[in-house]
Amino acid sequence: MTGDGALEFGLQKLTGFKWSNSDTELETGGGVTPEIYSPTVPVNVIQWAIGMEAALLINDPYQVWLTTDHPNGAPFTKYPEIISLLMSKERREKEIAQVNNAVNKRAILPSLDREYDWNDIAIVTRAAQARSYQLKEKGHLGVGADADVAIYDIKPDEIDPSKEYDKVEKAFSAAKYTIKGGEILVKDGQIVKIVSGKTYWTNAEFDGYYELIEDDLKDWFANYYTVSLNNYGVSDVYLTNPHMVKTNPKIGGRLEQEQIIR
Numbered sequence: 001m002t003g004d005g006a007l008e009f010g011l012q013k014l015t016g017f018k019w020s021n022s023d024t025e026l027e028t029g030g031g032v033t034p035e036i037y038s039p040t041v042p043v044n045v046i047q048w049a050i051g052m053e054a055a056l057l058i059n060d061p062y063q064v065w066l067t068t069d070h071p072n073g074a075p076f077t078k079y080p081e082i083i084s085l086l087m088s089k090e091r092r093e094k095e096i097a098q099v100n101n102a103v104n105k106r107a108i109l110p111s112l113d114r115e116y117d118w119n120d121i122a123i124v125t126r127a128a129q130a131r132s133y134q135l136k137e138k139g140h141l142g143v144g145a146d147a148d149v150a151i152y153d154i155k156p157d158e159i160d161p162s163k164e165y166d167k168v169e170k171a172f173s174a175a176k177y178t179i180k181g182g183e184i185l186v187k188d189g190q191i192v193k194i195v196s197g198k199t200y201w202t203n204a205e206f207d208g209y210y211e212l213i214e215d216d217l218k219d220w221f222a223n224y225y226t227v228s229l230n231n232y233g234v235s236d237v238y239l240t241n242p243h244m245v246k247t248n249p250k251i252g253g254r255l256e257q258e259q260i261i262r
Contacts (some may be wrong), residue, residue: 005029
């Protein structure tokens with residue numbers, strides 16, 4: 001499922017599967033076509049290995065976000081499995097033994113011994129994202145935090161994630177308690193309340209930059225786009241429960257931007 005119609009066309013020709021597409025107010029088209037990721041297909045195995053290698057080779061966990069290409073590729077429900085793979089070389093070796101041998105010929109994953117610890121997982125799933133977005137009230141349990149807490153049925157000091165990776169995957173598959181903004185949403189694994197989240201926006205200032213290129217943008221949209229420039233604005237009606245991220249940036253100056261454009 002993607003807005004990249006050209007990619008879907010290529011996939012459809014490659015697989016022969018059905019493809020549904022729509023170009024209504026979408027410059028590149030949007031649609032759906034089945035894509036089967038198989039452990040027996042060399043390309044798919046290398047795709048998997050690349051993600052694992054990137055996470056294991058970057059030393060600073062604050063430079064890693066654990067995420068999946070949902071809905072194009074891997075669903076977010078695979079997070080628990082990915083966490084267990086990052087925490088256990090033994091688990092990775094078990095998987096490598098069951099997939100196409102291309103992983104041994106074209107990847108270095110089998111040689112990587114690093115295993116994430118509990119702190120690494122907390123960073124790559126929470127703290128790194130909060131720091132990158134400058135959300136000081138997120139990603140930690142300190143004073144001033146939003147009281148967003150996930151509690152899992154597992155005791156880190158009583159299990160070895162390197163060996164007991166099945167318990168790790170099971171525990172992260174469902175939170176025992178989920179607390180958002182101090183309110184309990186999940187209790188004993190059951191959803192007990194639903195709340196609306198925040199809509200984040202930034203206060204970026206463009207210091208005359210937008211005005212400089214506005215006329216060119218209007219002409220470009222009028223000549224080459226089927227969607228109006230006005231369609232790209234976000235009105236206040238969509239800012240439900242708004243929360244401003246105070247970044248205070250200034251993107252260039254007018255003279256500087258004029259020089260860049262020239």
